[in-house]
Amino acid sequence: GLLDDVTGAPAGSIFVLHACAHNPTGVDPSDEQWKQISAALLRGKHHVLVDMAYQGFASGDAQADNAALRLLVDDGHSLLLAQSFAKNFGLYGERVGSLSVVCADVEEAARVTSQLKLLIRPMYSSPPIHGALLVTEVLGDEALSAKYYAECASMAERIRNMRRLLRAQLEAAGSPHEWTHVTQQIGMFAFTGMSADATRQLTADHAVFLTADGRISMAGINEQNVDYVASAIHAVTKGRELGAAQ
Missing domain, CATH: 3.40.640.10 (Type I PLP-dependent aspartate aminotransferase-like (Major domain))
Incomplete structure (x- = not known):
């Protein structure tokens, strides 16, 4: 460690x-x-x-x-x-x-x-x-900085909410995997645990883009696309171990 x-x-x-x-x-x-x-x-x-x-x-x-x-x-x-x-x-x-x-x-x-x-x-x-x-x-500027800090808190809360929604949709889809790490993590990115093969399939078949190590931008997820993202992730992970190749 x-x-x-x-x-x-x-x-x-x-x-x-x-x-x-x-x-x-x-x-x-x-x-x-x-x-x-x-x-x-x-x-x-x-x-x-x-x-x-x-x-x-x-x-x-x-x-x-x-x-x-x-x-x-x-x-x-x-x-x-x-x-x-x-x-x-x-x-x-x-x-x-x-x-x-x-x-x-x-x-x-x-x-x-x-x-x-x-x-x-x-x-x-x-x-x-x-x-x-x-x-x-x-x-x-005192007034501008106070407004900025409030907006920063709002941005962070929106990302946390997207984490909750993504996990909820994956569980609702019947995913066989454990997704608690999505809501336990913090910040802009989620380290999903998906394999490089799964990420390539996710991009090629569903146009969901993320890095090969399974890192996805939570800031790019919103209420309009979270259902689609969850459905796509479920489609490429339901038939394999989370970190395993096909």
């Missing part, structure tokens, strides 16, 4: 961790498990890069979804945070995000800033500003 990997890694290794709404599994560590992960990382003197692309889509509370990040910082990790606003702000085409580096002191921050400038200059020099200004405008 993860703790074994952290414990067995060479000192000073780099670990990339999803802050919340893990993609593709939809399964996040508990608060207690995060404490164990943080302690193991400190013991190994490891470096941490936190990937946060789905803030607000785990619990529906954008601030609560920061819990693991706050724990790591409070525990003393000098970490890097790669944050994307593409999905939770609906700005996918703008490719807007940020890199934050938690440093030990002002002097270290100055050195890190200098090195980042050296890396950025030959790569892209000046990033697109339009999406960044939109995020700044929303989060920098």
